[in-house]
């Protein structure tokens with residue numbers, strides 16, 4: 001990429017963007033079962049896109065200069081608080097930023113003797129590890145029940161120390177879509193005088209509609225005694241364009257702990273509710289318009305179809321030889337793994353994922369961790385019901401093909417080689433060449449075969465996986 005000498009026409013640019021996106025996964029249509037959320041109602045996404053564009057150049061940096069931001073944010077955050085048990089909130093750029101602010105508020109609310117700590121179930125999103133990394137906390141990881149995948153309240157209780165500033169529960173946790181026992185965990189936290197954050201990033205704007213549509217959803221929001229903050233992403237089941245989440249605090253004083261102000265320089269005064277300072281109001285406009293375009297009725301209808309699709313999917317997967325659904329999710333997130341293959345029916349889920357990709361579907365592979373086997377994750381959204389039979393057919397076909405192919409074949413000694421690599425002694429080019437030498441193309445193509453990469457990563461401990469992934473990122477951006 002180089003800066004052109006002369007400016008180019010809009011048509012020319014748009015044509016190039018189309019070309020650049022040629023190998024992207026489709027964001028609409030339901031064949032990509034993670035990352036994207038489709039209502040199946042193009043007019044809603046159109047309204048959001050136009051509102052986003054309308055707010056694009058507005059800078060949320062100074063709310064006194066752009067009062068539209070304050071009004072829109074109050075409406076959006078107010079709607080989230082109304083649905084999720086009240087509180088005062090902040091509109092953020094996503095789940096990670098919402099979590100970051102909740103962790104910052106908890107850290108700043110209490111002096112500790114040692115480094116501040118957080119008790120976090122192993123199924124909680126890495127956003128908590130990232131927040132700990134950025135904000136100087138220690139994570140005390142707590143195992144989950146190996147059958148239900150829900151966090152164990154006694155495990156959380158045992159992890160609380162005098163330096164614990166926050167306890168975490170997920171509603172639901174992403175990997176298996178199950179809701180942690182929020183009331184019990186929050187009760188334990190309250191009894192020990194520790195704040196409790198509910199990560200409802202993926203479920204906050206889904207579970208209430210599922211409940212209204214007849215699903216059995218336990219209480220999980222700010223109305224539960226002991227829950228002190230909650231995150232809810234609007235760019236997930238709110239169906240808003242990316243860059244939209246809300247963090248709510250039960251106590252307005254805690255929200256102030258998330259804020260940042262600086263007058264320690266000779267420039268303009270800085271008041272930030274979020275990590276970012278200057279930022280576009282586009283995502284806020286997009287989220288606001290999505291709420292307005294769908295309304296209660298729209299979300300409830302989406303809740304009904306999503307619930308029906310998830311039920312059909314779970315029942316269908318259970319009938320496919322060699323596969324089993326993990327846990328009993330209350331949400332519409334479904335994970336399935338191999339049934340172990342004792343009868344010869346077992347399938348390698350990483351090969352299954354590649355086989356589905358060849359057939360035009362993206363099914364998200366998840367590595368084994370903390371005793372939870374490798375599996376495939378599907379986020380069922382509003383558009384899934386229309387294609388659930390086709391999805392089940394593809395899963396069955398891909399499972400059959402994976403069974404025939406057998407597990408990903410790793411060149412002998414590859415795992416040991418990767419485990420023992422001195423990454424500091426390798427530059428990005430050498431790493432890329434090494435990967436190519438064992439048949440892994442890091443050049444980026446439309447339909448990568450990932451089974452070997454996933455199998456190697458799966459065989460490594462988490463800290464080694466992380467080092468390799470960072471190098472991988474560096475290589476693809478070289």
Ligand SMILES: Cc1ncc(COP(=O)(O)O)c(C=O)c1O
Nearest residue numbers: 094095096125127174199201202
């Ligand atoms: C439960 C949960 N928390 C946090 C996040 C992080 O959200 P984001 O990717 O918007 O930062 C996710 C994303 O999938 C999630 O599922």
